[in-house]
Amino acid sequence: MGEVRVRIAPSPSGNLHVGTARTALFNYLFAKKTGGKFILRVEDTDKERSSEAYIKNIFDSLKAMGLNWDEGPDVGGPYAPYTQSEKFDVYQKYAKELMDKGFAYECYCTQDELEEEKQTCINEKRPHIYSGRCRDLSEEDKAKFKREGRKPAIRFKMPSKIMKFHDVIKGDLEFDTSLMGDFVIMKSNGTPTYNFAVVIDDMQMAMTHIIRGEDHISNTPKQIAIYEALGAKVPEFAHVGMILAPDRTKLSKRHGATAVSDFIEQGYLPEAFVNFVALLGWTPSDSVEIKKLENIISDFSLESISPSNSVFEFDKLNWMNGQYIRSMDNSELTRRAMKYMEKYDTSEYSQEKLEEIVASVKEPITVLSEITDAVEYYFGEDVTYNVEAQDILNLPEAKEVLTKSIDLVNSFDFSDHDGLVEKLMAFRKSFENVKPKTVMWIIRAALTGRLRGSELSAVFTILGKDRVLHRINKAL
RNA sequence: AGCGGCAUCGUCUAGGGGUUAGGAUCACAGAUUCUCAUUCUGUUGACACGGGUUCGAAUCCCGUUGCCGCCGCCA
Numbered sequence: 001m002g003e004v005r006v007r008i009a010p011s012p013s014g015n016l017h018v019g020t021a022r023t024a025l026f027n028y029l030f031a032k033k034t035g036g037k038f039i040l041r042v043e044d045t046d047k048e049r050s051s052e053a054y055i056k057n058i059f060d061s062l063k064a065m066g067l068n069w070d071e072g073p074d075v076g077g078p079y080a081p082y083t084q085s086e087k088f089d090v091y092q093k094y095a096k097e098l099m100d101k102g103f104a105y106e107c108y109c110t111q112d113e114l115e116e117e118k119q120t121c122i123n124e125k126r127p128h129i130y131s132g133r134c135r136d137l138s139e140e141d142k143a144k145f146k147r148e149g150r151k152p153a154i155r156f157k158m159p160s161k162i163m164k165f166h167d168v169i170k171g172d173l174e175f176d177t178s179l180m181g182d183f184v185i186m187k188s189n190g191t192p193t194y195n196f197a198v199v200i201d202d203m204q205m206a207m208t209h210i211i212r213g214e215d216h217i218s219n220t221p222k223q224i225a226i227y228e229a230l231g232a233k234v235p236e237f238a239h240v241g242m243i244l245a246p247d248r249t250k251l252s253k254r255h256g257a258t259a260v261s262d263f264i265e266q267g268y269l270p271e272a273f274v275n276f277v278a279l280l281g282w283t284p285s286d287s288v289e290i291k292k293l294e295n296i297i298s299d300f301s302l303e304s305i306s307p308s309n310s311v312f313e314f315d316k317l318n319w320m321n322g323q324y325i326r327s328m329d330n331s332e333l334t335r336r337a338m339k340y341m342e343k344y345d346t347s348e349y350s351q352e353k354l355e356e357i358v359a360s361v362k363e364p365i366t367v368l369s370e371i372t373d374a375v376e377y378y379f380g381e382d383v384t385y386n387v388e389a390q391d392i393l394n395l396p397e398a399k400e401v402l403t404k405s406i407d408l409v410n411s412f413d414f415s416d417h418d419g420l421v422e423k424l425m426a427f428r429k430s431f432e433n434v435k436p437k438t439v440m441w442i443i444r445a446a447l448t449g450r451l452r453g454s455e456l457s458a459v460f461t462i463l464g465k466d467r468v469l470h471r472i473n474k475a476l
Numbered sequence: 477a478g479c480g481g482c483a484u485c486g487u488c489u490a491g492g493g494g495u496u497a498g499g500a501u502c503a504c505a506g507a508u509u510c511u512c513a514u515u516c517u518g519u520u521g522a523c524a525c526g527g528g529u530u531c532g533a534a535u536c537c538c539g540u541u542g543c544c545g546c547c548g549c550c551a
Contacts, residue, residue, distance in 0.1 A: 011551045046550060111549075118548095127478045128547070153549050170481070179479060180547080187549040194551045218480060218546035241482075242544065250544090276488095279500085283489055287499055306489075309544060313487045316501045326514075364513040424510065440511060452512035 004036025005208050008062075008069075009198065012042055013049035015259035016061035018251060018312065019213060019243045022277045026240060027211045028067045029278075029300040036208070040072030041201060042083040045191050050085075061260040064270040066293050071205075079205040084197050091192035094200050094230065095154050095185055103229040104185060106152035107134040108145040129181035130155070154186035156196070156226060163221045168238035168302050170214070175221040183222055195219055199226040207235050211302070214239040214309075238302050241309040243280060251312060267340065267368025268317065272324040276317045280310045290323055318366040325365055334358045340371040344379040356462055360454035374453070378462060382474060383449035392445040393475055397434045401442045402476050404430075409468050414461060421457045446475035 008024035010016065031038035040062070044050035059074065071077025081087055098104035109117075114130070121128035135157065137145075145152070160178035167173050185196035192200070202210060217239050227234045245255040257263050263273050271292065278296055279289060283306075285299055325333065334355045338346070346354060361374040377383045385393065392398065408427050412420050428436040441451055447459050447468060460468055 009551090013551075043551065049550075107549090109549095114549085122477080125477050129478095155549095173480075175480070184549050189549075191549090193549065198551090213545090214481065215545055216551095239481085244544075246487080248543065279488060281488090283499095287490080289488095289500060308482050310489090311487060313501085315486095316488065319501060322514090421510070428510075437511075444511060448511095450511095454511095456510050458510095 002208070004031060004034040005039065005206055006031050006036065006211055007039040007041050007202070007205065007207055008067075009041040009043045009201070010058050011046070011049075012044050012051060012054035012058060013046065014054055015057040015261050017258055018260065018263075018277065021061065021065065021260045022243060022280060023212055023240060024062060024067050025065070025274060025277060026238075026282075026302075026305065029297055030209065030211060030302055031070075032297045033300050037070040038067070039077070039205060039207075040069040040082065041205070042073055042085075043194070043197065044083060044085045045194065045197055047085065047191075057259070057261055061264070064264060065260065065274045066271070067274075082205075084192075084201065088191060090204070091186065091197055091200055092190065095192070095196070098156065098185070098226075098229060099154065101229070102157075104154050104156050105135055105182075106137065106142065107155045107182075107184070108137070108142065108150045108152050109134060110150065127179055129179065130183070132157075132182050135182070151188040153184045153188045155182040156185045156222070156229070158182050158222065158225060163224060165220065165224060165234075165237065167217075168209070168236055169305050169307050170217070170239055171307075173217070173220075175218075177221050177225065180222060185226070195222050196226065199223045199230075199232075202235060203227065203230065203232045209236045209238060209302075211238045211240065214241055238305070240281060240305060241307060244309050244311045246311055246313055248311065267370070268321050269324045269328075269336070269368070272321040273317070275324075276320050279316075280312065281306045290320065322366040325362055325368070330355045330359045330362075333362060337368055337371045340369055341375060343372065344375070346379075348379070353462060356458065357454075360458040360462065364452075377448040377450070377453065377459075381467065381470060383447070383471060385445065385449040386451075388451045389445035389449050392438075392441045392451065395438070395442065397431075397438070398442045399476065401431065401434060401439050402446055402472055405443055405446075406469065406472055409460075409465060409472070412460065412465065414465055417457065417461055420460060424457060424460075443472075447471050 006027040008020070008027050010020050010024075028038045030036070040059075042055060042058075044055075055073075062069070069075065071079065071082060073082045076082075095104060099106070117131060118128045132155075134155070142152075158177055158180050162174060163177050164172065164174045183195060184193050186192055220237055220239075224234055243251055245251045247255075251258050257266065260270075260273065264270055274293060275289075275291060275296075278291075282296075282300065282304065284291060284296070291299075334351075337358050338354075349357065357375055357378050358371070361371065365371065365374060405427070408423060411423060414420070428439040431439055440456060444451060444453070444456055444459070447456075447463065448454075453459070454462075463471075
């Protein structure tokens with residue numbers, strides 16, 4: 001077998017979808033594993049629904065996930081162009097070839113006629129298949145239709161037979177193509193339909209394996225028929241199950257995020273996202289689930305992908321993202337967290353201090369966007385107290401604790417963190433009738449306005465003596 | 477309606493004629509503790525149903541059911 005060539009062929013009619021992202025990932029993994037090429041092709045034959053903004057989103061998302069392509073619209077390659085709208089003439093050429101060889105014919109049916117035919121089938125409870133009434137149109141008929149101003153579409157003559165093919169993931173598949181009817185390959189406006197354009201491109205671009213969602217299984221016999229009519233080599237197929245929302249319907253806007261960029265925007269790390277998505281259908285052989293892309297590559301195989309659909313649940317994604325956040329080094333984490341701290345004046349802190357802040361709040365965080373709220377009390381002179389904090393500060397013992405804590409703070413050497421912790425630990429146990437935990441709560445409430453957050457020692461050192469005293473006095 | 481695919485804890489999955497049906501996540505409990513959390517330990521929880529083949533079926537076969545997909549001059 002020669003070099004493996006696989007592709008991801010998104011249609012730029014929306015941002016990069018989670019399902020497309022996973023298909024891209026599997027293609028990428030397979031290419032890297034086999035030393036082959038991963039190609040990006042833009043399927044924008046439907047001009048109305050395609051846009052530049054979506055193309056950019058798709059490219060950016062793929063790059064963010066680390067799925068870099070060897071050939072594509074931007075980087076070029078030996079089979080350029082990699083954008084379908086730039087090669088309409090090519091499809092026309094092949095459509096003509098198919099007509100010349102008798103594999104295709106012009107169809108002058110109007111939308112209304114087609115619709116009527118379909119309704120009849122439905123009423124008679126027959127499968128709705130195009131009748132093929134234009135198969136044997138005479139030249140006079142054609143001329144007549146043309147005079148009426150009708151523009152022909154081109155249909156492929158679907159041979160009637162039992163078509164069998166092997167799918168790397170699903171196994172042996174069998175279809176009765178007599179149930180499919182002659183389908184359109186060129187629309188009357190001169191542009192190709194999906195089923196035709198993919199085949200032409202995959203053939204021209206010498207794809208060896210077609211790895212895609214199982215929503216394309218039923219299209220496969222049609223595509224194979226075109227390959228055969230063209231005398232081209234049929235590639236291997238591998239159909240991956242669908243990704244479903246928790247309610248087991250198709251993942252859509254109403255379930256929240258569906259685009260990779262939505263997830264990144266919310267603060268999911270692209271590397272965590274890729275890792276999670278890989279686990280939808282693929283399992284590491286050593287059962288270590290947290291794995292970098294390069295380690296997944298060596299362990300990957302197409303055959304081991306699960307044939308069934310999988311439900312996309314946030315629980316595990318959140319857990320995994322938290323794992324990535326906690327294991328990331330602080331300077332990198334801070335760099336990525338900056339955009340979630342834009343509402344604050346971060347200039348009051350040095351880079352080093354900012355890293356301390358981020359490090360001190362990162363533990364409970366599952367998505368980066370939670371940083372915004374988590375660091376709130378590190379900015380500004382005063383804090384606002386939430387309900388829990390108010391209750392604690394209203395405790396009768398609060399006044400005593402806070403008053404005494406002023407002496408404690410005055411005794412601190414803010415440059416000696418260990419010493420500070422030692423004094424703090426002693427302080428919390430120094431009350432006879434106030435529990436250590438409550439002592440800490442009172443101070444925490446005064447300094448941060450809440451009962452949860454960074455370790456208190458970190459709050460002290462980051463805030464600094466002046467602001468600590470200010471907040472204690474304010475609380476008093 | 478027809479055609480195709482799929483079916484193991486709630487979810488992601490391992491396994492694939494004889495297993496205490498394994499792991500991860502979630503939930504719950506305990507331990508640790510500068511609050512919450514993290515971390516650690518433990519617990520609950522599954523082979524869709526009915527036939528068949530077999531000494532033996534969750535595993536193979538058939539059927540049923542359920543879910544998903546396709547039946548477009550969308551991709």
